[in-house]
Amino acid sequence: MAENNQVGGPAIGEGNAVYEVSSVSYSYEETGALDDVTFEVKAGESLALLGANGSGKSTLLKMMNALIFPSSGSVRAFGEELSEESLQDEGFSLAFRRRVGFVFQNSDAQLFSPSVWEEIAFGPLHLELEPGEVEERVEATVHILGLEHLRDRPPFHLSSGEKKKVALASVLAISPEVLLLDEPTAGLDPKTAGFLARLTVQLAAAGKTVITATQDLALAKEVAGRAIVLGEDHRTAGDGPAARILGNRELLLSANLIHDHPHSHAGMEHYHPHSHLEEHHHGDEH
Amino acid sequence: MAEAGLSIPEWMRKKPIDAGVSRNGRRRRTSVVERTISGLSEALRSSIFSERIAARPGLLQRIDPRIKILGFLTLLIAIGLIHSPFILLGLYAGTVLLAAMSRISPGYFVKRVWLFIPLFTGVIVLPSLFNIIRPGDPLVTLWDFGRDVHLGPWLLGDSLAVTRQGATGAVIFVLRVAASVSLAVLLTLSTRWPDLLKALRVFHVPRVFVLIISMTYRYIFLLLGLATDMFTARRSRLAGVSTPREDRRFVTGSMGALLGKSQALGEEVYAAMVSRGYSGEPRTLNRFSLAGRDLVFAACVAILAVAVIGGDRIIG
Ligand SMILES: Nc1ncnc2c1ncn2[C@@H]1O[C@H](COP(=O)(O)OP(=O)(O)O)[C@@H](O)[C@H]1O
Ligand SMILES: [Mg+2]
Numbered sequence: 001m002a003e004n005n006q007v008g009g010p011a012i013g014e015g016n017a018v019y020e021v022s023s024v025s026y027s028y029e030e031t032g033a034l035d036d037v038t039f040e041v042k043a044g045e046s047l048a049l050l051g052a053n054g055s056g057k058s059t060l061l062k063m064m065n066a067l068i069f070p071s072s073g074s075v076r077a078f079g080e081e082l083s084e085e086s087l088q089d090e091g092f093s094l095a096f097r098r099r100v101g102f103v104f105q106n107s108d109a110q111l112f113s114p115s116v117w118e119e120i121a122f123g124p125l126h127l128e129l130e131p132g133e134v135e136e137r138v139e140a141t142v143h144i145l146g147l148e149h150l151r152d153r154p155p156f157h158l159s160s161g162e163k164k165k166v167a168l169a170s171v172l173a174i175s176p177e178v179l180l181l182d183e184p185t186a187g188l189d190p191k192t193a194g195f196l197a198r199l200t201v202q203l204a205a206a207g208k209t210v211i212t213a214t215q216d217l218a219l220a221k222e223v224a225g226r227a228i229v230l231g232e233d234h235r236t237a238g239d240g241p242a243a244r245i246l247g248n249r250e251l252l253l254s255a256n257l258i259h260d261h262p263h264s265h266a267g268m269e270h271y272h273p274h275s276h277l278e279e280h281h282h283g284d285e286h
Numbered sequence: 287m288a289e290a291g292l293s294i295p296e297w298m299r300k301k302p303i304d305a306g307v308s309r310n311g312r313r314r315r316t317s318v319v320e321r322t323i324s325g326l327s328e329a330l331r332s333s334i335f336s337e338r339i340a341a342r343p344g345l346l347q348r349i350d351p352r353i354k355i356l357g358f359l360t361l362l363i364a365i366g367l368i369h370s371p372f373i374l375l376g377l378y379a380g381t382v383l384l385a386a387m388s389r390i391s392p393g394y395f396v397k398r399v400w401l402f403i404p405l406f407t408g409v410i411v412l413p414s415l416f417n418i419i420r421p422g423d424p425l426v427t428l429w430d431f432g433r434d435v436h437l438g439p440w441l442l443g444d445s446l447a448v449t450r451q452g453a454t455g456a457v458i459f460v461l462r463v464a465a466s467v468s469l470a471v472l473l474t475l476s477t478r479w480p481d482l483l484k485a486l487r488v489f490h491v492p493r494v495f496v497l498i499i500s501m502t503y504r505y506i507f508l509l510l511g512l513a514t515d516m517f518t519a520r521r522s523r524l525a526g527v528s529t530p531r532e533d534r535r536f537v538t539g540s541m542g543a544l545l546g547k548s549q550a551l552g553e554e555v556y557a558a559m560v561s562r563g564y565s566g567e568p569r570t571l572n573r574f575s576l577a578g579r580d581l582v583f584a585a586c587v588a589i590l591a592v593a594v595i596g597g598d599r600i601i602g
Binding site: 174 | 478570573
């Protein structure tokens with residue numbers, strides 16, 4: 001999967017901006033989903049997009065995948081503005097879809113083919129790869145994710161962990177330079193979640209730009225070098241090195257990513273900020 | 287969002303009145319509505335778009351989808367031109383034979399096809415059987431009025447009867463529909479869905495049209511899947527037996543939610559397809575290529591079409 005699709009756009013080198021998101025706002029009919037969000041993503045960066053439910057993470061990722069377009073502000077990818085107009089250009093749209101892959105939060109939405117094998121082949125085929133190469137890529141991807149035994153099964157009836165793997169495989173087979181992952185570990189058992197986290201780290205190490213939307217701080221800590229926090233007001237609440245953001249309890253508390261909750265210890269109830277990030281121990285202070 | 291003041295109300299702490307698990311002998315039956323929805327979902331899946339059948343090594347499965355579409359189209363036109371009930375019956379029998387040769391159980395196939403036929407024929411055929419709609423020689427008199435009956439300015443006649451012309455017309459019509467539906471079902475059963483869509487594009491069926499068919503297909507499954515889920519979810523919350531009336535009210539009440547839900551999911555599916563490069567042009571790995579058997583099949587279809595149309599002219 002090392003070889004990339006060099007179609008359209010300037011060559012991407014380490015340090016070039018892959019995305020420039022400038023003062024983007026978005027609302028669905030009446031509901032606001034994003035408010036004046038600005039940031040840049042450099043090639044090869046691994047970025048976590050943190051935010052509570054409803055803070056606008058999915059909306060932002062869909063916008064970065066040119067599935068929806070900002071109500072105001074602009075998103076540029078590879079130097080080109082993403083707009084309905086620019087995506088209508090067949091050349092640009094093909095190049096963009098080859099370079100950016102999106103794993104949806106809802107696997108059921110993402111899996112629509114009659115069999116796992118065809119599901120994985122869908123992207124490469126529709127992005128006009130040679131039939132021989134399509135087969136090679138599907139085989140390789142099936143192998144990487146250990147899906148050999150599921151090849152001919154219809155994706156609807158798989159377990160949620162298997163569905164997520166197939167969804168990821170269907171995007172990896174395209175071999176995009178940028179991966180947008182929407183809550184990749186939500187609802188998965190620890191083993192599968194761990195597997196996906198390690199895979200994400202490897203993809204980032206292989207030079208992919210990885211943008212992971214999540215509320216799973218442990219995942220963010222493991223996979224991301226940088227983190228952006230979306231507040232419940234749909235604005236950027238923080239942006240910086242992951243270690244610094246994840247260490248900022250004040251910030252995480254205000255964005256509702258960690259909570260105060262009561263613990264009972266031998267009949268005594270008390271509250272303290274709690275992140276599930278590290279195991280916390282209660283010494284003999286009580 | 288653990289609020290500091292969150293507390294569980296008293297009633298939630300209590301045990302259910304009868305916490306024991308006991309049987310009382312009464313059966314909870316699945317309702318008609320519930321069975322209809324999951325039945326419909328299953329029937330659609332298995333009868334029209336069964337991938338399992340399309341993957342079997344049968345006769346029709348091996349024919350190139352383009353040739354199959356052309357051939358079946360030819361036969362459909364022939365069926366439309368034929369008036370002899372015997373030839374139509376022969377053609378219908380032929381479709382059952384084709385089903386058998388394509389590893390589709392004939393019993394299953396016949397049952398499935400006849401499930402759809404009343405849908406297409408009932409309303410049209412029934413009235414035309416009777417002399418008051420279509421005059422003719424009475425075959426069976428149902429009601430002798432004894433005198434001429436008028437309905438406003440119309441003379442209805444002196445009896446209500448099924449006519450010979452009406453009955454013959456109905457038989458021909460039903461046979462025509464049976465043979466045509468059989469062909470359509472054979473086509474969808476024996477062809478993988480992506481291949482069928484791609485073949486349509488070969489015949490320059492507009493991209494938008496293929497896109498609509500393809501999305502309708504996915505949408506029907508989403509809708510039926512969601513409906514089945516909603517019923518399952520409801521059943522888990524229902525202790526007792528629900529009456530048919532309650533079932534109907536549930537269906538009408540949840541219709542809006544269901545449509546909203548399936549529409550949202552449908553949009554998301556479409557977005558996911560676009561995200562992976564879909565632009566309305568279906569693509570598959572199968573490169574269509576004509577083999578000898580495709581030509582033999584095409585020749586057989588052509589000869590059959592000419593023979594039945596010619597035969598029909600001679601008989602009628
Ligand atoms: N299709 C939609 N129609 C209407 N409102 C939506 C839709 N999708 C999301 N929203 C609303 O937009 C806001 C942001 O949602 P989303 O981007 O899904 O957040 P997140 O992924 O962070 O949970 C929420 O208030 C949500 O209710
Ligand atoms: Mg989301």
